[in-house]
């Protein structure tokens with residue numbers, strides 16, 4: 031009697047794993063080679079855009095908390111890596127599940143129908159992925175048509191392969207002889223081992239080659255154009271200039287973070303697994319809405335038409351945990367938004383600007399703020415170099431006193447409108463004003479760098495304090511239960527940057543708790559209550575324990 035042995039759902043899981051890994055690896059390799067889309071990231075970015083705000087906020091806070099608790103390196107780059115890992119695992123698991131379901135259903139089909147069923151399974155994932163990718167992708171250098179064909183082809187081959195493997199694993203035992211059954215099961219096992227070996231090889235070669243190619247392209251946290259037209263390497267402003275507070279008598283305690291953050295170390299936060307890489311030649315700023323006449327402007331025109339202005343700026347993310355790393359300082363160069371607005375010839379009912387970015391991020395700024403605060407700028411340089419890809423090349427906006435979420439990078443469009451609306455993160459539940467909370471941080475208790483004053487050995491303690499554009503009037507430190515003592519303040523490099531503080535502590539040996547708090551320039555004491563970042567920014571006094 032003929033006995034048919036058919037693969038099970040579990041075989042479907044196994045084969046799904048074997049075939050999905052090379053599919054993702056090949057998508058990755060081809061992306062690195064010719065700039066097609068990398069579908070797992072597109073799907074992940076899309077989920078982040080359509081998921082409810084509360085869920086996205088919860089997700090971000092969980093990632094930040096895990097990384098901070100486990101101390102896995104740099105918070106922002108670890109968070110990006112976590113997102114990318116989730117993106118790839120999400121795609122992987124989805125495909126494996128579809129494969130398992132397919133193998134569960136295939137026993138109902140005739141052998142000749144199996145390839146078609148596999149193809150359909152491939153399209154069930156391929157078609158939605160193709161549509162999602164067409165809607166959200168901002169990185170591909172290939173046309174939408176090429177990408178659509180490539181995605182469909184990938185998933186169709188994947189589905190056909192599932193079907194082919196299924197048929198190959200379906201064996202009909204023509205005899206009941208145990209010897210022959212043994213031969214077949216050995217054959218099946220050998221086949222699965224060969225399949226596993228072959229797909230593992232494709233995966234490793236694809237992923238490895240892709241990674242190698244990636245390393246040869248410029249990292250996105252560096253400037254897009256690091257050479258000028260003559261081919262000479264451009265230098266950051268800070269390489270050849272002193273900071274404006276040079277010579278200030280308050281020297282930062284050893285271990286205090288740098289007063290100016292090197293651009294490559296500036297924190298990065300945005301909604302993209304891969305940042306938009308914009309070519310200057312293809313970019314124009316579009317201006318429209320309630321203006322007499324819409325117009326466009328190239329970066330070169332923007333730079334030549336307006337006198338450049340500079341400002342040292344401390345930027346912070348509203349998701350920065352207490353004393354976290356998501357805050358940095360650099361020198362911004364650009365044009366006064368006020369001057370630019372004057373040339374927009376606004377209609378009389380215009381009240382706000384809607385700023386939109388290449389990644390579809392958007393925010394609203396009221397025109398009154400722009401006209402009142404000359405520091406509001408459209409920036410195109412950081413530390414004297416064109417903005418890095420990660421940080422918004424070619425154009426971003428700066429609005430003092432507000433968290434980064436109000437300040438779009440990669441700007442493409444500015445529209446005058448007659449009412450305020452919720453911007454990207456506001457729609458997802460973050461604070462509508464996002465005014466920076468006062469914060470102060472202990473960076474260092476410099477036990478190895480004691481100083482001597484009046485024959486007394488002192489331990490320098492230091493860090494930063496910041497309160498948006500309100501300035502810092504006082505920083506106080508408390509050791510254990512002693513009274514608050516006032517720290518020395520170094521002159522800040524601008525009225526919107528952090529202030530470096532220092533206190534030389536007449537120490538006693540033992541283990542101690544240090545607490546810091548600040549008072550802003552308007553006389554308001556930093557909030558003591560511990561509050562997690564969402565929705566209005568973290569608050570609380572920072573303390574650390576240390577044995578001296």
Ligand SMILES: Nc1nc2c(c(=O)[nH]1)N[C@H]1C(S)=C(S)[C@@H](COP(=O)(O)O)O[C@H]1N2
Pocket residue numbers: 296297298299300301302345346347348387388389390391420421422433434435436437438439440
């Ligand atoms: N287009 C765009 N602009 C954006 C964002 C974004 O996701 N897309 N993120 C904002 C947030 S939340 C912050 S904190 C700052 C961070 O700027 P940085 O990455 O250059 O430090 O960019 C802001 N501008």
Ligand SMILES: [Mo]
Pocket residue numbers: 299346347348349434435
């Ligand atoms: Mo942010």
